[in-house]
Amino acid sequence: LAEGLYCIGCGAKMQIDHKEEAGFLPLSALKKQLMAEELLCQRCFRLRHYNEIQPVELTDDDFANLLHQVSKTKSLIVYVLDLFDFSGSTIPGLPRFVGQENPILVLANKVDLLPKSLKEHKLKNWVQGQLKEQGINPVGIELVSAAHPKNLDQILDKIDTLRDGRDVYVVGTTNVGKSTLINQIIKSKTGVQELITTSRFPGTTLDQIAIPLDDGQSLIDTPGIIKKDQYAHWVTDKDLKYVLPKAEIKSRTYQLNPDQTLFFGALARFDLVTGPADGAKAAVTAYFENNLMIHRTKRQGADDFYAKHKGQLLTPAPADENVDFAKYEFKINEKTDLVYAGLGFITLPAGIHVQAYAPKGVGVFLRKAMI
Ligand code: GDP
Numbered sequence: 169l170a171e172g173l174y175c176i177g178c179g180a181k182m183q184i185d186h187k188e189e190a191g192f193l194p195l196s197a198l199k200k201q202l203m204a205e206e207l208l209c210q211r212c213f214r215l216r217h218y219n220e221i222q223p224v225e226l227t228d229d230d231f232a233n234l235l236h237q238v239s240k241t242k243s244l245i246v247y248v249l250d251l252f253d254f255s256g257s258t259i260p261g262l263p264r265f266v267g268q269e270n271p272i273l274v275l276a277n278k279v280d281l282l283p284k285s286l287k288e289h290k291l292k293n294w295v296q297g298q299l300k301e302q303g304i305n306p307v308g309i310e311l312v313s314a315a316h317p318k319n320l321d322q323i324l325d326k327i328d329t330l331r332d333g334r335d336v337y338v339v340g341t342t343n344v345g346k347s348t349l350i351n352q353i354i355k356s357k358t359g360v361q362e363l364i365t366t367s368r369f370p371g372t373t374l375d376q377i378a379i380p381l382d383d384g385q386s387l388i389d390t391p392g393i394i395k396k397d398q399y400a401h402w403v404t405d406k407d408l409k410y411v412l413p414k415a416e417i418k419s420r421t422y423q424l425n426p427d428q429t430l431f432f433g434a435l436a437r438f439d440l441v442t443g444p445a446d447g448a449k450a451a452v453t454a455y456f457e458n459n460l461m462i463h464r465t466k467r468q469g470a471d472d473f474y475a476k477h478k479g480q481l482l483t484p485a486p487a488d489e490n491v492d493f494a495k496y497e498f499k500i501n502e503k504t505d506l507v508y509a510g511l512g513f514i515t516l517p518a519g520i521h522v523q524a525y526a527p528k529g530v531g532v533f534l535r536k537a538m539i
Contacts, residue, residue, distance in 0.1 A: 235265035248340035314349035342392035399510035456512035
């Protein structure tokens, strides 16, 4: 039924099967709209009638194509990152994609999830250090909370200064909060009526939303790239709340003996193999969604414990019952974060030996301690 139809809002090919992808419209709505003259995908419909943007996902290839188009323009790139899932929200090779010449402004989102006591300059320095490792030297770094925006006007002013008459492309992976942020921008720019433009990248069916700026330029929302190493892709919709926290994360510290194990629901596992000195305890601090149960047990027998309690005492469990777990081993030489990409992180002290388990494909790695 949707064959050969295109959304007049964004130009995406209409489809009725994949809610998260471009051009989606539920069958019932499609039937209704066929009577009318205008055919809008659900995302554009919501945008036009409720001034609300919905996220849309793209495959890696589509995304690479899209970013490559951006590199041919002269624009300001607004790169939205998720402070709680920093690595999971980074776009590998971004500068190459968007063009070395185009300046990048980083908006580090979800700052509301981090401890209020964390100093802004310290966090910005940390972000800068992490970006440097990826070869990104941004023209600015701003901490934001799209969910609870306080400094939106200031950020919009900054964008306006930095763009210097050029278009603005907003890029980010899925779940970084890009739609939430753009919705806030739309809300704050009252009086904007026709938000949707029919412009799109030539030769592709990728949709984009252009928000007109005062001087005839546009702020362009690009669809979010999917990064499979994020936990969000490994849990059911019902359990997403455990990987997309809404409130400030309360740190949980454990004094672990060697050969003790922590389970994070049934989603991840941490083993202390040896402590800082022979037989000594290690203080590890976990930063995970507050309602995610952390269960401490003996390392010996932890496999059986998991098999027995998965989905019950240990909840939530991965969406795929038969998912394989991968095991990682680390020697910690200085205060370091052990990251389960998109689920959370554990700050570890120096001088310990640890193991970590997560579904194969989820990113598990060490990084400079954030907090
Ligand atoms: P997109 O895929 O990048 O467009 O991300 P969304 O805007 O759909 O947001 C993904 C999830 O993160 C949703 O559950 C949002 O409620 C949540 N979110 C977005 N911005 C923030 C924020 O500033 N703080 C917190 N705590 N959550 C946020």
